[in-house]
Amino acid sequence: MTFGLTPQLRLDKDKVEANCRRMARRARDLGVRLRPHMKTAKSIDVARLATAGQFGGITVSTLAEARYFADHGIRDITYAVGIVPGKVADVMAIDARIGVIGDSLAIVGEVDAAVGEVDAATRGHDRVLPFWIEIDCGAGRAGVEADGGELVSIAGAIDGATNLAFAGVLTHAGHSYHCTDIAAIRRVAEMERAKVVRAADRIRAAHIDCPQVSVGSTPTMVHAEHLTGVTEMRPGVYMFGDLDQVRLGTCANDDLALFVDATVIGHNRRAGYVLIDAGGLALSKDRGEVGEGYGRIMDHPDVIVADVNQEHGMLACAGGEPPPFDRLMVGSRVRVIPNHACMTAAAYAEYRLLDDEMTIWPRVNGW
Amino acid sequence: MTFGLTPQLRLDKDKVEANCRRMARRARDLGVRLRPHMKTAKSIDVARLATAGQFGGITVSTLAEARYFADHGIRDITYAVGIVPGKVADVMAIDARIGVIGDSLAIVGEVDAAVGEVDAATRGHDRVLPFWIEIDCGAGRAGVEADGGELVSIAGAIDGATNLAFAGVLTHAGHSYHCTDIAAIRRVAEMERAKVVRAADRIRAAHIDCPQVSVGSTPTMVHAEHLTGVTEMRPGVYMFGDLDQVRLGTCANDDLALFVDATVIGHNRRAGYVLIDAGGLALSKDRGEVGEGYGRIMDHPDVIVADVNQEHGMLACAGGEPPPFDRLMVGSRVRVIPNHACMTAAAYAEYRLLDDEMTIWPRVNGW
Numbered sequence: 001m002t003f004g005l006t007p008q009l010r011l012d013k014d015k016v017e018a019n020c021r022r023m024a025r026r027a028r029d030l031g032v033r034l035r036p037h038m039k040t041a042k043s044i045d046v047a048r049l050a051t052a053g054q055f056g057g058i059t060v061s062t063l064a065e066a067r068y069f070a071d072h073g074i075r076d077i078t079y080a081v082g083i084v085p086g087k088v089a090d091v092m093a094i095d096a097r098i099g100v101i102g103d104s105l106a107i108v109g110e111v112d113a114a115v116g117e118v119d120a121a122t123r124g125h126d127r128v129l130p131f132w133i134e135i136d137c138g139a140g141r142a143g144v145e146a147d148g149g150e151l152v153s154i155a156g157a158i159d160g161a162t163n164l165a166f167a168g169v170l171t172h173a174g175h176s177y178h179c180t181d182i183a184a185i186r187r188v189a190e191m192e193r194a195k196v197v198r199a200a201d202r203i204r205a206a207h208i209d210c211p212q213v214s215v216g217s218t219p220t221m222v223h224a225e226h227l228t229g230v231t232e233m234r235p236g237v238y239m240f241g242d243l244d245q246v247r248l249g250t251c252a253n254d255d256l257a258l259f260v261d262a263t264v265i266g267h268n269r270r271a272g273y274v275l276i277d278a279g280g281l282a283l284s285k286d287r288g289e290v291g292e293g294y295g296r297i298m299d300h301p302d303v304i305v306a307d308v309n310q311e312h313g314m315l316a317c318a319g320g321e322p323p324p325f326d327r328l329m330v331g332s333r334v335r336v337i338p339n340h341a342c343m344t345a346a347a348y349a350e351y352r353l354l355d356d357e358m359t360i361w362p363r364v365n366g367w
Numbered sequence: 368m369t370f371g372l373t374p375q376l377r378l379d380k381d382k383v384e385a386n387c388r389r390m391a392r393r394a395r396d397l398g399v400r401l402r403p404h405m406k407t408a409k410s411i412d413v414a415r416l417a418t419a420g421q422f423g424g425i426t427v428s429t430l431a432e433a434r435y436f437a438d439h440g441i442r443d444i445t446y447a448v449g450i451v452p453g454k455v456a457d458v459m460a461i462d463a464r465i466g467v468i469g470d471s472l473a474i475v476g477e478v479d480a481a482v483g484e485v486d487a488a489t490r491g492h493d494r495v496l497p498f499w500i501e502i503d504c505g506a507g508r509a510g511v512e513a514d515g516g517e518l519v520s521i522a523g524a525i526d527g528a529t530n531l532a533f534a535g536v537l538t539h540a541g542h543s544y545h546c547t548d549i550a551a552i553r554r555v556a557e558m559e560r561a562k563v564v565r566a567a568d569r570i571r572a573a574h575i576d577c578p579q580v581s582v583g584s585t586p587t588m589v590h591a592e593h594l595t596g597v598t599e600m601r602p603g604v605y606m607f608g609d610l611d612q613v614r615l616g617t618c619a620n621d622d623l624a625l626f627v628d629a630t631v632i633g634h635n636r637r638a639g640y641v642l643i644d645a646g647g648l649a650l651s652k653d654r655g656e657v658g659e660g661y662g663r664i665m666d667h668p669d670v671i672v673a674d675v676n677q678e679h680g681m682l683a684c685a686g687g688e689p690p691p692f693d694r695l696m697v698g699s700r701v702r703v704i705p706n707h708a709c710m711t712a713a714a715y716a717e718y719r720l721l722d723d724e725m726t727i728w729p730r731v732n733g734w
Contacts, residue, residue: 005430005457008732039677061678063372080622081644082632083680084698090372103633107697141679229645265449266470271507271611277448281713282734285652307539310426310709311407311448313509330474331451340678346648348711349733366716367649 002069004357006333007265007282009348011046011361013259016239020049023238027054028205030227035059037216037236040342043351044072050239059216059234068364070096078214080170082134082142083107088114092122099130099167103144108157115163116302130167131158132214133203137195137198138172138188141262146199155203155210161265169203171196172194174315176219177289182249189220196227197229224249233306242341243296244288259297259298259354260336263315272322274304274315274350278336281347288339292318295344297333300324307335371713372726373630373700374649376715378413378728382624383606387416390605395595399644402426402445402510403584404603405711409440410718412728417606426583426601430457435731437463445581447537447601449501449509450474455481458496459489465706466497466534470511476530477534482491482530497534498525499581500570504562505555506541522577535579535598536570538563543586544656549616564596575576589617596598609708610663611655613658625712626665629680631695640673641682645703647675655706659685662711665702667691671719672703 018241020036027034036050037063047058047069049130055330057076060066066077078096083091083100088111102108108131115129136143144151158166173192179185192215200210215227216234227233240258241251262278283294283305293304297315303323306316313336328334338344345351351361389405393400403417406428414425414436414528424443427433434446450467452457453473469475470562475498484498500521503510512643519726525533540547540559546552561581567577582594583601594600607625608618629645650661650672660671670690673683682690695701705711712718718728 005454006624006734082642084630084632086645086698087372104697117550123717133638136635136637141676141681141693142633142635142642145637178549263451263453265451266509268503268507268509270512271504271510275449275509277451280653285654285710286647287652309508314508330471332452332476341480343647364712367371 006070006261007278008261008367009351010259010261010344011336011351012257014355016046017049017240019050019241019251019255023235024053026221027233030224030233032230033232035214035232035234036239037061038065039079040086040236040345042065042365043240043346044069044361046239050079059236062367063087064364064367066091066096068093070094078170078234080172083111085110085114086131089118089229089266090125092118098132099132101132101134101140101170102141102191103154105132105150105157107156107207108161112161112163119163128163128165130168131164132160132167132212133199135171135196135199137171137173138193139172139225141174142350143171145193146202151199152206152208153203155208156206158242159208164209166208168214169199170214171194172234172241173217174215175219177244177248179219179248181221185223185248186225189224192217192220193227193230195226205329206251218245218250219248239340240341240345242337243290246249246354248288256337258338258341258345260269260295260338262336263335264330264332266330267325269322269325272316274325274328276303276305276313276315276325277311278313279311281310281336283308283313283336284340284343284347286340286343292294293336295336298337300327300334303328314350375384375628376625376647376712376718377628378607378718378722379624379700380440380636380719381722382622383413385421386418386606386608386618386622386624391420391603394587397591397600398597399594399597402581402599402601403606404447404517404601405432405436406427407712408606409602409730409732410599410728411436413606426603428732430454430461431731431734433458433463436460437572445499445537445601445645449710450478452477452481453729455496456497456650457484459485459494466499468499468501468537470501470509470521470702472517472521472524475521475528479528479530486530495530495532499534499537499579500525500566502536502538502563502566504538504540504559506539510538513562513569518566519569519575521575522575523573526575533575534575535577535581536563536566537581538608538640539601540582540584540587543584544615546615547584547601549590552586552590552615553592556591559587560591560594560597567596585612585617602710603624608709609705610706614657614707615657623704625705625708627662627705627711629701631697631699631701634692634697636689636692639683641692642670643676643680643682643697643701645672645680646678648677650675650680650684650705651707651710653710655672662705665704667694667701670695
C-alpha cells in the first residue's frame with residue numbers, strides 16, 4: 001500500500017472523540033446505558049472511544065464484527081440482525097457473551113435446540129445464549145408487534161428454553177431516517193420508546209423477568225424528549241456523522257469526522273464536470289435521503305458529486321451549473337463528505353487519521 | 368472465516384469459462400485483440416480464463432489491481448482511469464508495462480516530467496511510459512473530441528516527450544448502458560468505433576504513428592456490426608453478466624456466473640416482506656439501469672430484493688404483491704442475481720466457487 005494515493009478514507013479522531021463524549025452525556029442525561037453500534041465504524045480503535053466510560057457492551061451487525069471485537073477483548077456483544085439456527089455454531093464459537101435477536105416462536109425453539117447441539121458437541125457443559133425479542137416500533141422491517149398475540153408466547157418460550165436466557169426487548173426506529181423535521185423525529189422517538197416499553201410491560205405482567213429494554217438510532221437518540229422505561233441505547237453513526245445526519249439535525253457540519261480524499265483527474269468543460277478518482281465504489285451508490293448526488297465537496301459547499309461511474313466521480317454545482325474549474329485544478333486534492341457514512345466506509349480496509357496520514361486504523365469488513 | 372455463512376459471493380467457473388470463450392471468439396470474428404478489463408473480476412484466477420489464448424494484456428481500473436496483476440505475472444496492463452502526475456511514482460514502481468491514459472496537453476507535460484524524475488531518482492536509466500489519448504466517443508465523461516483542436520497537439524506532445532511512448536487512442540462507450548434496445552446499442556457501437564478511428568486517422572495524417580485503436584464496453588462489443596480500423600477491445604463484465612447485461616441483450620439468464628447466496632432470516636407478513644441477510648452492503652445500492660430493486664431471486668423469478676438496509680434485504684414480488692412465504696422458509700438459502708456485478712462483487716474479499724464452496728478465489732479490492 002502506497003501512502004498518498006487516492007481515494008482514501010480519512011477519519012478525524014478528535015471529532016470522533018467529541019461525538020462519542022456527546023452521546024455518552026446524552027445517554028447519562030436520559031438515564032440509560034450506551035451500547036454503541038459498531039456497524040458504521042467496524043474498528044476496535046473507534047470502539048475504544050465509543051465505550052470509554054461506559055459499561056463496555058457493544059452492538060454489531062455481522063458475525064465478522066462479533067469475532068473481531070471479541071478477539072480484541074470486548075466481552076458483551078449484541079448481534080442485532082435476526083438469528084437463524086444455521087448461524088448458532090458460529091455464534092457459540094466466539095469467545096464472548098453474544099446476545100442474539102429473534103421475532104418468532106419457531107426460531108426460538110430451533111435456536112434453543114441448535115445451542116444445545118453445539119454445546120453438547122463442543123463443550124459438554126451447559127451454556128446459555130442471551131436472546132432478545134425484536135419489537136417492530138413502526139419501522140416495518142422486522143420484529144413482533146408490542147401489542148400482538150405472539151409477544152408473550154415468545155418471551156415464555158425463551159424463558160422456558162434450556163439453552164437460552166431472556167435478555168429483554170429491543171427495537172430500532174429505522175423510520176426516523178425518513179423524517180423531514182425534528183418534530184417528526186421526536187414523534188418517532190416517542191413511538192420507539194413507548195412500543196418497546198409496552199412490550200416489556202406486557203411480558204412482566206406475565207411474570208417473566210425482562211431485564212433490558214433497548215432502543216436505538218442516532219436520530220431518535222439525539223432528539224428523544226425522554227426515555228422513561230428504557231434501559232439502553234444503541235446508536236452508531238453519531239460517531240462519524242454524514243450528510244444525512246446533518247439534515248436530520250443530529251450533528252453540525254463542524255462535527256463531521258469521516259471523509260473520502262480524492263484527486264481531481266480531469267476537467268470536462270463541454271459536459272460541465274470536474275472529474276475525480278472517487279466513484280461509485282469509493283463513495284457507494286447511496287444517494288442519501290435527499291437523493292442529491294453522492295456527496296459534497298468540503299471547502300466548496302456548492303459543489304456535489306453529481307454522478308458516479310465505478311471509479312469516476314463527476315463534480316458539478318448542486319444547481320446544475322458548472323463547477324469552479326479554476327479552483328479545482330487537475331492533480332489537486334478534494335475532500336468528499338459522504339451521504340451515508342456506513343455505506344461509504346465499507347469500501348475501505350482502513351482509516352487514515354486526518355492529522356497523521358501514516359496512522360492507520362483497520363476496519364473489519366465482510367461477513 | 369467460517370464456511371457456510373451468508374451472505375457469500377458465488378462464482379460459476381464453467382459459466383465464466385464459457386463467457387470468456389464467447390468473447391474471445393467475438394474478438395477474433397471482429398478482427399481485434401482482446402484486452403479484458405479486470406475491474407469487475409479483480410481476480411487472477413478469472414484473468415487466467417479471460418486471457419487464455421489471447422495476447423496476454425489486460426485493463427485495470429485501480430493501481431491496486433495493477434500491482435496485484437503484475438505480482439501475479441501479467442506484464443502488459445492498461446490503467447484506464449485518467450493519470451495525474453502524483454500517481455506516476457506508483458505506476459513506475461510496478462514491475463510491468465503499465466499504459467496510462469490522459470486527455471489534456473498539460474497532463475502530458477507534467478506526467479512526462481514526473482516519469483523523468485522518478486526514473487532519475489530510482490533507476491538512473493531511461494524508461495518510457497506508454498501513454499494513450501482518451502477520446503470522448505459520446506459518453507461525455509472524459510476524453511478529447513475526435514474532431515477537436517487539441518487532439519493532434521496532444522499526440523504530438525506525447526510523441527515528442529522524453530519519457531512517454533505514444534500507445535494509441537482509447538475510448539469507452541459508457542453511454543451504451545443507457546440504451547433500451549439493441550438497435551440503439553449498435554448505433555452507439557458505431558459511434559464509438561467511428562470516433563476513435565477518426566481520431567487515429569487525424570493523428571496519422573499528422574505523420575505520428577498511432578499503434579493501437581482501443582474500444583470497449585460489453586454492450587458495444589457484443590452488438591457491434593463491425594470494428595473496422597480498431598485494433599483491440601476492452602470489455603469486462605461479460606465474464607460474469609448481471610441483470611443489467613441480460614436487459615442489454617449481452618447474455619442470457621443461463622449465462623449468469625455471479626451470485627450472492629443469502630439466508631432467509633425472517634417473515635414480515637404485515638409488511639409483505641421476506642427478510643434476507645443480504646442488504647445494501649452485500650448487494651450494493653446500485654439499482655441497475657431499470658431501477659427495480661436491488662437484485663432478483665434465482666428459482667423465484669417473480670421475487671426481487673425490493674428494498675435494502677445495511678444488512679437486511681426485503682424480498683417482495685416485482686409487482687408489489689407479497690412474496691411466497693411458504694416457499695421461502697426462514698433458515699433456507701436463496702441465491703440473488705445482482706443488478707450490477709462490478710458493484711456487488713466489490714463488497715467481498717473472495718469468490719467461493721459454485722461447484723465447490725471450499726475453493727476460494729481471492730479478489731483485490733480497494734486502491
